[in-house]
Amino acid sequence: MPTLTFDVPFVLGMMRLHETPQMHQPDHLADWIEARIEQGLHWFDHADIYGNGDGETLFGQALRARPALAKRLNVVTKASIANDNPAPGSGKVKHYNASPDYLGRAIDDALSRLSVERIDHFLIHRPDLLMDAEATGRALDDAIAAGKIGAAGVSNHLPSQWRRLQSAMHQPLRANQIELSIAHSTPLFDGSFDDLCLDNHAPMAWSPLAGGRLLQGEVNNVLKRLANEHASTPGAVALAWLRSLPHRPVPVVGSVKPERIADMLDGPDTLPREAWYELLEATRGHCVA
DSSP states (O other), X not given: OOOXXXXXXXXEEOTTGGXXXXXGSHHHHHHHHXXXXXXXXXXXXXXXXTXXXXXXXXXXXXXXXXXXXXXGOEEEEXXXXXXXXXXXXXXXXXXXXXXXXXXXXXXXXXXXXXTOSOEEEEEEOSOOTTOOHHHHHHHHHHHHHXXXXXXXXXXXXXHHHHHHHHTTOSSOEEEEEEEOSSSOOHHHHSSHHHHHHHTTOEEEEESTTGGGGXXXXXXXXXXXXXXXXXXXXXXXXXXXXXXXXXXXXXXXXXXXXXXXXXXXXXXXXXXXXXXXXXXXXXXXXXXXO
C-alpha cells in the first residue's frame, strides 16, 4: 500500500488555540480558519487534552458559525491521555487509556465538539501499557467501518507497540506523530523513523522548532545564513529540513499568529543535501561519523 502523504507545507497544531482570547469568538476563528485554507493549509491537528476539550469546542463553534468550511478542511485528533496534570489532592492519577470504551467515547466526543461528520485521522496519543491490542484494534476497525474516522494511527509509540496493535487490525495504521526536529534527531538514528517508513505510516513531526531551541547557538547562525541564501526565514528553513527526509514528514506548527504562519510558509520546499547535513552537524556539535 502506498504511503499516505499530507499535501500541505505543514499542519496547523491547535494546542494553543484556547489560550488566545480573540479565537474564542466564533466568527473571528472562522475568518482565521478560512484565511489558512486560502494559504493552502487545510489540515488542523487537535487532541482532547488541548484545553481539556476547549480547543476542539472552539473549533467546532467556528465551523457551526460557517458550515461550508467543514467541507474544505481536514482534521486530526488524538486521545488516550486521561487525567492530564491532575490538581494536587484531587485523588486523580494521570494515566493512559486505549481501551475500546475510552477511545469510543473520545471519538464520539471529538465529533460532537469539532462539529465534523468524520475525523480524517484519529491517533492514539500515548501508548497504553495495559492495552488489549485485539480489543482496541477491533474498536478502531469498527470506527473506520462506521465512517466516524477515516483512518487510525498512533503518536509517540515505539515500533513494537504500534506493530502489536496493527497485528490485531484489518485496516492499516496510516499516520504516526513523533517528536522530530533538527534538535531532536534521535528517531533518525535509533531506527524508529526507518520503521515508520517501512510500515507506510505518514510521518507527522511535533515540536519541529524544538520549542525555540533552534533559534539560538550555532544552529541558529546556520539557519540565518541559509535563510538569507533562500530569501527565507530561519523557521521556514527548519521546516524544509524536515520535509527533505524520506516519506516527507509534515511538521505540526503550533502558532496561531498569522504573521508567524506567513513567515514559515515563505521558504524552500526542501534543502540541498550538504545544507541539510550542515544543520545536523550544527545542532549535534560534530559531523557524521
